[in-house]
Amino acid sequence: MSDANISKTDGLFVFAIAAIITVLGLVGTNI
Secondary structure (H helix, E strand, O other): OHHHHHHHHHHHHHHHHHHHHHHHHHHHHHO
16 A cells, blocks of 8 residues: 555646646746
8 A cells, every 4th residue: 555655646746746737838828
């Protein structure tokens, strides 16, 4: 079960990073 929890956490972390990069990309384009 610990492996599943780690995988879920990593997935959320990767999703958060991707979202931040996307937002920064949109903001950079607007500037």
